[in-house]
Amino acid sequence: MSVYSVNKHDVLLMVLSVFLPPITVWVRRGFFSRDFLLNLLLFVLFFFPAIFHAAYVIYETSEERQSGYESVPAQEDGSEPQQPRNGDFNVDLEAQGTLPRYEEVVDASAAKPHGDNKVQN
Numbered sequence: 001m002s003v004y005s006v007n008k009h010d011v012l013l014m015v016l017s018v019f020l021p022p023i024t025v026w027v028r029r030g031f032f033s034r035d036f037l038l039n040l041l042l043f044v045l046f047f048f049p050a051i052f053h054a055a056y057v058i059y060e061t062s063e064e065r066q067s068g069y070e071s072v073p074a075q076e077d078g079s080e081p082q083q084p085r086n087g088d089f090n091v092d093l094e095a096q097g098t099l100p101r102y103e104e105v106v107d108a109s110a111a112k113p114h115g116d117n118k119v120q121n
Helices: 008-019 021-029 034-045 048-060
Strands: none
Touching: 008 021, 008 048, 021 034, 021 048, 034 048
16 A cells, blocks of 8 residues: 555645745645745745745645654564554653663762752753
């Protein structure tokens, strides 16, 4: 199964971005967003960089990329791979045993008088 990172709406916006890049960025990011204002400035001053920036914004905000699909091979038994999706921060690293415990990192002999050596701002 092929999974593409853009869909037909993205392609239509990319075609429109050749003629009016700020409009396509406005559709994806909103009127007073940093990307829109940057693209408007690029459009007024340079034009061609505005097209590339609009294509980048369209690609990054694609629904296909946000759904988290990745083209990773299936496991040997035919089941789906157990890798976290791209940008998925809802992974419990402690349950996987990849993070050390606080007691393993902190040297108790070097503790400050109040008994804690965490960084305080």
